[in-house]
Amino acid sequence: VRLGARSYSIHVGGGSLPAELSRYPRLRAPATRAFLVCDSNVQALGKRLVRALGRRLAGNAIIQAGEASKSLATVEHLYGAGARAKLDRHSIVIAVGGGVIGDVAGYFAATWLRGLPVVHVPTTLVAQVDSAIGGKTGVNLPVGKNLVGAFHQPLLVVVDPTTLRTLPEREYRAGLAEVIKYGIIADATLFRRLEMRFDRLLRREPSELAWVIRRCCTIKARVVSQDERETTGLRAILNFGHTIGHGIEAAARYRLLHGEAIALGMLAAVGLSQRVLRLPDSEAERISSLIRRAGLPARLEGGISDEKILAAIRLDKKRAAGQVRFVLARRIGRVRTGIVVSALSIRKALERLRA
Amino acid sequence: VRLGARSYSIHVGGGSLPAELSRYPRLRAPATRAFLVCDSNVQALGKRLVRALGRRLAGNAIIQAGEASKSLATVEHLYGAGARAKLDRHSIVIAVGGGVIGDVAGYFAATWLRGLPVVHVPTTLVAQVDSAIGGKTGVNLPVGKNLVGAFHQPLLVVVDPTTLRTLPEREYRAGLAEVIKYGIIADATLFRRLEMRFDRLLRREPSELAWVIRRCCTIKARVVSQDERETTGLRAILNFGHTIGHGIEAAARYRLLHGEAIALGMLAAVGLSQRVLRLPDSEAERISSLIRRAGLPARLEGGISDEKILAAIRLDKKRAAGQVRFVLARRIGRVRTGIVVSALSIRKALERLRA
Numbered sequence: 001v002r003l004g005a006r007s008y009s010i011h012v013g014g015g016s017l018p019a020e021l022s023r024y025p026r027l028r029a030p031a032t033r034a035f036l037v038c039d040s041n042v043q044a045l046g047k048r049l050v051r052a053l054g055r056r057l058a059g060n061a062i063i064q065a066g067e068a069s070k071s072l073a074t075v076e077h078l079y080g081a082g083a084r085a086k087l088d089r090h091s092i093v094i095a096v097g098g099g100v101i102g103d104v105a106g107y108f109a110a111t112w113l114r115g116l117p118v119v120h121v122p123t124t125l126v127a128q129v130d131s132a133i134g135g136k137t138g139v140n141l142p143v144g145k146n147l148v149g150a151f152h153q154p155l156l157v158v159v160d161p162t163t164l165r166t167l168p169e170r171e172y173r174a175g176l177a178e179v180i181k182y183g184i185i186a187d188a189t190l191f192r193r194l195e196m197r198f199d200r201l202l203r204r205e206p207s208e209l210a211w212v213i214r215r216c217c218t219i220k221a222r223v224v225s226q227d228e229r230e231t232t233g234l235r236a237i238l239n240f241g242h243t244i245g246h247g248i249e250a251a252a253r254y255r256l257l258h259g260e261a262i263a264l265g266m267l268a269a270v271g272l273s274q275r276v277l278r279l280p281d282s283e284a285e286r287i288s289s290l291i292r293r294a295g296l297p298a299r300l301e302g303g304i305s306d307e308k309i310l311a312a313i314r315l316d317k318k319r320a321a322g323q324v325r326f327v328l329a330r331r332i333g334r335v336r337t338g339i340v341v342s343a344l345s346i347r348k349a350l351e352r353l354r355a
Numbered sequence: 356v357r358l359g360a361r362s363y364s365i366h367v368g369g370g371s372l373p374a375e376l377s378r379y380p381r382l383r384a385p386a387t388r389a390f391l392v393c394d395s396n397v398q399a400l401g402k403r404l405v406r407a408l409g410r411r412l413a414g415n416a417i418i419q420a421g422e423a424s425k426s427l428a429t430v431e432h433l434y435g436a437g438a439r440a441k442l443d444r445h446s447i448v449i450a451v452g453g454g455v456i457g458d459v460a461g462y463f464a465a466t467w468l469r470g471l472p473v474v475h476v477p478t479t480l481v482a483q484v485d486s487a488i489g490g491k492t493g494v495n496l497p498v499g500k501n502l503v504g505a506f507h508q509p510l511l512v513v514v515d516p517t518t519l520r521t522l523p524e525r526e527y528r529a530g531l532a533e534v535i536k537y538g539i540i541a542d543a544t545l546f547r548r549l550e551m552r553f554d555r556l557l558r559r560e561p562s563e564l565a566w567v568i569r570r571c572c573t574i575k576a577r578v579v580s581q582d583e584r585e586t587t588g589l590r591a592i593l594n595f596g597h598t599i600g601h602g603i604e605a606a607a608r609y610r611l612l613h614g615e616a617i618a619l620g621m622l623a624a625v626g627l628s629q630r631v632l633r634l635p636d637s638e639a640e641r642i643s644s645l646i647r648r649a650g651l652p653a654r655l656e657g658g659i660s661d662e663k664i665l666a667a668i669r670l671d672k673k674r675a676a677g678q679v680r681f682v683l684a685r686r687i688g689r690v691r692t693g694i695v696v697s698a699l700s701i702r703k704a705l706e707r708l709r710a
Binding site for chain 1: 438468470492502506
């Protein structure tokens with residue numbers, strides 16, 4: 001990820017994580033001590049890292065997996081642990097786990113002594129291809145998601161696809177929604193590869209996973225390098241499927257995983273793309289077919305009402321102080337941003353998801 | 356302050372603050388709404404700004420002046436108020452008050468939606484010449500000062516010296532310690548001017564204040580522009596008098612104002628400078644004479660023990676994971692950083708402050 005002085009590497013590869021970490025000069029400096037923040041779901045990996053860090057370990061904290069941990073209370077808990085561990089300017093934070101742990105530990109690192117370096121070791125597919133890259137950190141408040149946060153680019157991201165072996169099937173498939181998204185927004189070759197070798201991916205073959213994750217990370221890194229703080233608009237392409245997807249996620253009151261809501265949002269965006277940008281029917285069919293093969297929801301349940309979805313979208317719109325702007329696809333691999341869509345068109349798109 | 360895309364202006368001038376704010380294009384943009392965070396000590400000014408902002412006011416909060424407000428609890432209070440005011444990416448924060456309010460409101464701005472622009476309107480002398488410039492924001496934890504924070508450069512700093520009219524005499528004089536510091540570390544001309552026209556400054560003549568504040572801000576801006584995050588070491592020159600000064604401040608358990616402790620710390624540093632860098636006796640005498648004219652403490656009371664001061668300095672040292680390094684003066688206007696001083700020399704310097 002090229003960001004001048006804040007540039008960093010993403011290392012994707014199987015095998016021994018501790019060995020990987022120790023290869024980096026910054027982590028080998030004599031004064032460096034590490035504070036480990038570990039997801040409750042990957043404690044075995046956490047223990048291995050604790051052993052590997054040895055005397056360099058300044059302290060560690062285990063955070064319960066799940067969105068509820070993405071809170072100021074968790075951050076305060078980390079501040080207390082950080083104080084006990086006497087973290088100083090020579091300390092680094094290592095965040096091991098899914099997206100929530102990366103967000104919270106990243107925010108903790110961003111705000112301790114005005115910023116300690118953080119190394120992300122993402123252990124879910126969504127975190128590996130998306131949330132660990134790009135420097136977004138933060139927590140939710142009771143009144144809204146992601147209201148508090150900081151941009152804090154990591155020192156390094158270490159992705160080990162073998163950590164996905166123990167990921168529950170439903171979460172793994174939710175992660176595939178983001179993988180498919182990358183193909184649609186920027187990479188027709190990736191999309192074709194997914195179509196050809198999707199069975200290997202579903203079996204979590206490490207070599208296939210490494211190839212796919214590397215490809216996704218490359219796209220995300222390119223976008224973030226060109227639009228670190230969402231100012232030029234390029235970063236908006238990452239929101240394909242997310243406008244309606246977020247609305248569905250909120251309306252479903254989180255009965256759906258993020259990736260599942262995004263899959264539905266992408267299908268809605270595909271419908272809009274056919275009408276507004278003349279996305280060819282054959283390509284639309286290829287997208288919905290791949291989403292179905294991933295075992296992701298392709299139909300909107302009755303329990304999630306249009307009104308609730310539209311209200312949630314309007315709330316997002318209000319926050320952006322303007323019109324909802326969509327990212328739509330012209331072809332697989334090419335999208336356009338900033339497209340205004342009427343509420344009626346959104347309703348029709350939702351209707352098609354119920355058919 | 357030149358920091359690439361994060362560059363900003365410091366406007367120093369008397370007169371109508373609301374008018375000054377409205378001159379800036381970013382504040383005139385139609386979508387811009389302002390959230391005002393106001394010090395309990397300057398509520399009259401706050402009310403004027405509220406009226407001037409009119410429909411652009413998104414909300415406001417009053418923060419009790421004093422170090423106790425520099426806490427996570429205050430920041431959480433601001434998060435609540437920010438949510439009620441529905442602050443979005445088009446909102447800005449205006450911080451009106453002393454150093455504590457600038458630190459807390461700046462930190463709130465740094466972390467709301469991953470960073471809103473902040474305008475600082477400092478109303479104490481210390482804030483006007485020092486804390487409002489440079490982007491340091493943050494809060495204390497019960498276990499230590501400034502443990503949580505962020506670098507967040509403001510959009511603009513507006514300094515109106517007439518706001519100092521109501522500042523209590525003791526706080527005003529504490530601010531003069533930082534003014535004198537700028538003369539010692541970087542500006543012999545400023546120091547000479549202070550010697551020549553100190554009575555006008557003590558009378559708070561607006562034109563003299565504007566000249567002096569502008570000169571101090573220029574120095575701080577130059578240092579921050581070259582060393583935004585204390586990485587190159589240049590920013591360390593701002594710590595002249597602060598190593599022992601912080602130790603005295605902590606040992607006095609905050610019975611002394613920051614500026615008063617720094618005055619004593621500068622006198623100790625002057626003594627060390629005479630011995631280590633052969634600062635001429637005549638210049639040392641000029642410095643202590645000016646500190647006395649400012650009505651700042653020149654003698655260390657018996658109640659503040661050497662042991663406590665040294666323990667606090669050692670704690671700072673531990674945090675920096677290395678030796679305490681001093682900033683000492685070769686002449687008025689020229690300092691050197693990174694000078695290692697023995698505990699015995701520090702003890703002797705403290706002894707001289709008790710004579």
